[in-house]
Amino acid sequence: MYYVKKTIEISASHQLRLDYESKCENLHGHNWIITVYCRARDLDRNGMVYDFSKLKKAVTDRLDHRNLNEVLPFNPTAENIAHWIVQSIPECYRADVQESRNNLATYVKDDDDAEGE
């Protein structure tokens, strides 16, 4: 199995919809660090699991310099964003979404989800 990992930095705002009072319900921004992990049993005809440039583009085109509430159809928590990235990129099995130095969420595809790879 081959593995690649790409780290991408984006700037984006969000506000969380929560069932308790929180400052995070106010619109605010982060310089997010997103790490995308991909794997493939075989390389493509270019000798790659997934082109690093294309991985960056897949994330930045959709999220960079955006209000995440406007471009994502779910509550934009770090966990939900990590899950969305894994679902959006077929070769991706894990995503780390870091809001700040202190806050990081990871989603890892279940083995059950990986059937048919």
Ligand SMILES: Nc1nc2c(c(=O)[nH]1)N=C([C@H](O)[C@H](O)COP(=O)(O)OP(=O)(O)OP(=O)(O)O)CN2
């Ligand atoms: N499990 C999650 N908890 C929180 C999320 C999240 O996505 N998943 N997001 C937020 C907010 O986006 C907020 O920006 C971060 O809040 P907080 O940790 O309180 O930020 P601080 O800068 O005050 O915390 P430091 O510890 O000083 O970095 C909230 N929770």
Ligand SMILES: [Zn+2]
């Ligand atoms: Zn936030």
